[in-house]
Amino acid sequence: MHVKKPEPLPLGETKPPRLCAVCGQVSYSLGGVHPQCAQEQADAGRLARIKAEKKAELRDKPRASPTTRPWYKSCPKCRLQMHIRKKACECGYRFR
Ligand SMILES: [Zn+2]
Ligand SMILES: [Zn+2]
Structure with a gap:
């Protein structure tokens, strides 16, 4: 129908x-x-x-540091800020 x-x-x-x-x-x-x-x-x-x-x-x-931005970490040796994926700092410090 x-x-x-x-x-x-x-x-x-x-x-x-x-x-x-x-x-x-x-x-x-x-x-x-x-x-x-x-x-x-x-x-x-x-x-x-x-x-x-x-x-x-x-x-x-x-925050631990007022200058710390997301995706950035600071080198414990020279305090330089760099992208979190960087494995080594310009000063020679190597992240584990
Ligand atoms: Zn519309
Ligand atoms: Zn450094």
């Missing part, structure tokens, strides 16, 4: 097109926001939140 779904589209009851809150383009999606735009916004929000959390974490954590 084949049932054809009627699609009532009464004239005069058409709503004005909603504009996507993210990109400003006309959107017929349920929330008025393009799914991909909503996804983008959610991602941006999540990224911002993660960034803020990381910042707060860095701020709250007592």
